[in-house]
Amino acid sequence: MDDWNTRTKLIHSGIRRSQYGEVAEAIYLTQGFVYDSAEQAEARFLESGPDEFIYARYGNPTVKMFEDRIAALEGAEDAFATASGMAAVSGALTAMLKAGDHVVSARALFGSCLYILEDVLSRYGVSVTFVDGTDLDAWKKAINKDTKAVFLETMSNPTLEVIDLPAVAKMAHRVGATVIVDNVFATPVFSRALELGADVVVYSATKHIDGQGRALGGVILGTQEFIRGTVEPYMKHTGGSMSPFTAWVMLKGLETLDLRARAQAATAQAMAEALQWDSRLERVIYPGLEQHPQHVLAMNLLEKPGTVLSLDIKGGQEAAFRFINALKIMVISNNLGDAKSIVTHPATTTHQRLSDARKAELGITPGLVRVSLGIEDTDDLIADVKQALDAV
Numbered sequence: 457m458d459d460w461n462t463r464t465k466l467i468h469s470g471i472r473r474s475q476y477g478e479v480a481e482a483i484y485l486t487q488g489f490v491y492d493s494a495e496q497a498e499a500r501f502l503e504s505g506p507d508e509f510i511y512a513r514y515g516n517p518t519v520k521m522f523e524d525r526i527a528a529l530e531g532a533e534d535a536f537a538t539a540s541g542m543a544a545v546s547g548a549l550t551a552m553l554k555a556g557d558h559v560v561s562a563r564a565l566f567g568s569c570l571y572i573l574e575d576v577l578s579r580y581g582v583s584v585t586f587v588d589g590t591d592l593d594a595w596k597k598a599i600n601k602d603t604k605a606v607f608l609e610t611m612s613n614p615t616l617e618v619i620d621l622p623a624v625a626k627m628a629h630r631v632g633a634t635v636i637v638d639n640v641f642a643t644p645v646f647s648r649a650l651e652l653g654a655d656v657v658v659y660s661a662t663k664h665i666d667g668q669g670r671a672l673g674g675v676i677l678g679t680q681e682f683i684r685g686t687v688e689p690y691m692k693h694t695g696g697s698m699s700p701f702t703a704w705v706m707l708k709g710l711e712t713l714d715l716r717a718r719a720q721a722a723t724a725q726a727m728a729e730a731l732q733w734d735s736r737l738e739r740v741i742y743p744g745l746e747q748h749p750q751h752v753l754a755m756n757l758l759e760k761p762g763t764v765l766s767l768d769i770k771g772g773q774e775a776a777f778r779f780i781n782a783l784k785i786m787v788i789s790n791n792l793g794d795a796k797s798i799v800t801h802p803a804t805t806t807h808q809r810l811s812d813a814r815k816a817e818l819g820i821t822p823g824l825v826r827v828s829l830g831i832e833d834t835d836d837l838i839a840d841v842k843q844a845l846d847a848v
């Protein structure tokens with residue numbers, strides 16, 4: 457199984473067939489499990505075998521199938537599935553940190569990740585230093601002997617800055633810090649974050665893994681010791697576990713993940729190239745374009761530079777809104793990685809909470825529109841964007 461290629465793993469890894477030999481993965485929609493005897497219950501609470509379950513908050517066969525499949529894809533020893541991407545981000549951090557610890561984080565983060573690092577951790581006595589993720593000197597200055605964790609999004613939301621993960625991981629490992637990577641924008645298909653130096657990888661499965669806008673979910677991947685020794689006790693007692701039905705949706709999503717992500721990335725590249733010299737745009741941000749500041753790094757670290765691009769439209773928020781409202785195929789929403797192409801205006805939605813100064817610092821200008829490419833026809837999508845730019 458270890459030598460299977462990605463698409464084979466995405467279909468067959470982790471499958472646990474019942475005595476009925478079902479083709480599709482079974483949904484064990486049960487909160488718990490019965491025991492043959494009081495002695496068996498006692499023994500299971502003491503130590504559960506790989507096919508023994510107690511209570512769905514602790515584990516469930518459908519959830520286990522999802523965890524084993526994504527761990528096989530990622531090359532991780534183990535995985536813990538969570539109720540949402542944010543349960544994965546907050547769980548990975550809070551499970552391992554305690555008062556007095558220090559964290560260094562890239563500052564260009566998804567709004568909710570920023571909230572956990574900036575507002576929540578400080579309430580529990582954890583100090584966090586934010587750095588410009590693309591500035592290796594800044595990481596070097598910030599990481600010190602008290603640093604217990606380093607947190608970053610390999611490709612940031614929504615300005616698509618790419619961080620030199622191997623270089624940052626090297627600095628973190630020198631002081632024994634754990635490198636936690638939110639790999640949503642890079643996707644599990646295009647990025648080998650663990651091989652590049654991450655110790656822990658988290659995903660919002662709500663994005664590419666489901667990829668069809670049906671369910672919230674997340675996952676934390678790492679060593680067996682970290683997942684079973686640190687994450688599982690914390691998650692199973694605090695309640696952020698994935699439901700069996702969600703795990704089934706995510707298993708079905710994984711089956712087509714590679715095909716969808718490749719089609720989406722091809723469209724993103726074609727659209728970025730078609731628009732890069734358009735005079736109605738201040739910038740087209742896509743790491744697959746040579747003009748992107750971390751283009752070379754992105755092409756070295758990632759198999760493909762992602763499924764999302766950002767357009768900075770001349771004329772600020774008014775022009776951006778006119779553009780968004782004129783789109784005929786793309787839908788206005790705030791998810792990404794979906795089969796449907798989605799546009800988002802980060803300054804007024806996902807990053808609304810930030811001050812104007814903070815938005816400016818992160819490059820979230822009033823004209824910035826994030827475009828998550830779906831799996832519709834590439835030419836149709838490019839034509840849709842062009843007619844919407846005409847309308848501006």
Ligand SMILES: Cc1ncc(COP(=O)(O)O)c(C=O)c1O
Binds near residue numbers: 541543661663673
């Ligand atoms: C980079 C990143 N991390 C984490 C999350 C949180 O995921 P979820 O919405 O599944 O909780 C998101 C969702 O938008 C995201 O974009």
